[in-house]
Amino acid sequence: MFSPEQMSRILIAAPRNVMAPVIGELHHQRIFHIEDFIEDDSEEYQGYRLGVPLEGAGETSTELLRLRSVTSAFAIRPEDMDPSQMLSASRLKDQIETELPEIEKEVEDLLATRSALENQAKELENTIESLKPFAGVPVDLSLLHGYRTISVIAGYVPKKVDVGVAREEYYAESKKGNLLIVAVPAELRPDVERTLLDAQFQAVAIPHESGPAAERIAVYSVRLEAVKKEMAEVSAKIDDLRERHAGFLVACDELLSMDVEKAEAPLRFATTDHAFIAEGWVPTQDVSAITDGITRASGGRAFVTELPIEPGKDIPPVEYDNISYARPSQLLLDVYSRPKYTEIDPTLFISIVFPIFFGLILGDVGYGLILLAMSLGLGKVLKGDDIRMLLKVLRNASVSSIIFGLLFSEFLGFSIPGLESVLPSRHLNIGHAGGHGPAVPELMIMSVWIGIAYITVGRILGMVNHARQDHGSHRTRAVLANLGWILAMWGILLMVWSAFALPLMPDFTGVPPVVMGLSLPAISGAVMILLGIVFIAMDSGLELVELPTILSHVLSFARLVGVGLSSVAIAMVVNFIAIGMIIEPQLVNLSIFGVGLTIVGVLVFLIGHLMNTVLGMLGGGLQSLRLHYVEFFTKFYKGGGKKYSPFGMKRRFTED
């Protein structure tokens, strides 16, 4: 539970002619984590080379590539598909040869048609766009081009211009701009253009069309409509094809990916002309399963043996081994870093304490219910393993918020009538709430206690980790250093208790002094601090610089109260603005105007609480995660383990 799954190092040696069945068996079992063979001059692997892919690897890859182009055109993603029924692999293989090329051809044709139609539509749109400026011109467009001695210029001008040469001209004012068309002798064109340019003239190309522009636009628009309709038909056909074949295509994708993976496996093995060797890891409990499987698949011609693990040289891959409740929290750990093989796996701690911290921060029945509904609702819509795990974490956290909401007696910032707050109250004096305000000192001390406890646990885990991983005198020193940190922290506490009387904490101020005005608890506190410093310095003198973190890390847990109180404050302010300031005064004597304002008040209430829910989720989630990552993990956790990724893939759409 606190350690990763135990791994065994396995070596498989077999003749090359049973390579395919052995790979098939490994793929089928999906427990063998292949240790890639690297060609070097190491003694034990002299004369071995990297393997070559199995026969047919190239063709399968090409086929897969073609299939992927189809699935990407369809925008099909296997993750989004619900495996409705499993297709049999042998039947699918036949279908890949017979049906797949047909589908591919059909899709390619349809896609080609669609892109041709798209181009056509774009061209038509451009033509219509170029005709638009001339829609109001009463002249046939054919009269505007095709002259040898006359040049026609068209464009927009800010105001009417006199071009100053012999000309025919048309001028029309409109909102879009004032259209000017002039026909001038061709040899005078440069002069006219200069004049026009000075008058901020924007040229418009004259379309090579005949007939009145308005009429042409109508003709092209009809054509465009037709093309668009055709496009819609083709898209519908593509959608129909997608609908019909999506299941088949993802199954093909899975089968072909599997074949490619199998065919390329030898690239990770060491081979000679006649034999091959595969090294890798399997969970210790599965060793006999894999040995039996390979012996069966190779007809007894493969040799499978368990190799001894050399610490330091062989690094086993890490697979979590947690109870089902803790499993979703593995995601939170992977975000930080996967534990090393020899390290304590803190998933169980995070899975229990993260929801508690979240609940302590959010602690509101209303918000808890909203988040619970959200996590359950989204779980129905969203797919993907990681998202599911995250939603489960959120579900646990929201259940904990509901529980702490009951303990704090809070519902959307209101206190729950008839329910006394079991924990120190967090209700503030906002609006007409009254009461004695929040019990801040008690809350602070409560969070400090949580900090002290969690950090002590972290240091104890640090002692265990060092005892497990280190050797010789370094081991003793490292363990003692962790003990030193605990001693220093509790020593400071003892000193504080004998100097100040604090609520919810032991009070040693009344203990009579023994020597130098110090009482017994104070003396033992001082001794503990000194001893702690000595232990820490024995491991590494530089670490002493970190002594102030004892204080800052413990106080950091005050965020449990600080962030929590701010979320309560926002909720109460929203309630006060919406109900106390907007709605209530209107209800005294209701008018039409008052009804409107009441609706505004309800909106303020809803939007305010929605925003506070989002803030509470981010605040509660991030802050409690941070408490784990920064304050807890730094005491014992290193991480950096290699992920266990067994050879093979999870089959969702096909079966043998």
Added chain:
Amino acid sequence: MAELDIAVQVAEASQIGLKALGAALSVGLTGIATAIAEMSIGSAAVGATAENKDVFGLVLLLTVIPETIVIFGLVVSLLMLF
């Protein structure tokens, strides 16, 4: 005598006011400090995420680390007020 009463009242009122001001300053200034610290982390975080989406979770955490400053400010102001 009445003047003395008023003077005492004024003194008490301004005491409360100064307390509130102190609390406001401790939250406000630490908020600015956090913002300045998160500014550079945030921009680096966005850059890193653009390069590699996998680091999103980690950089999100790095970004919230300076939040400790403002939380200390909040703690101090709460202790001042209550």
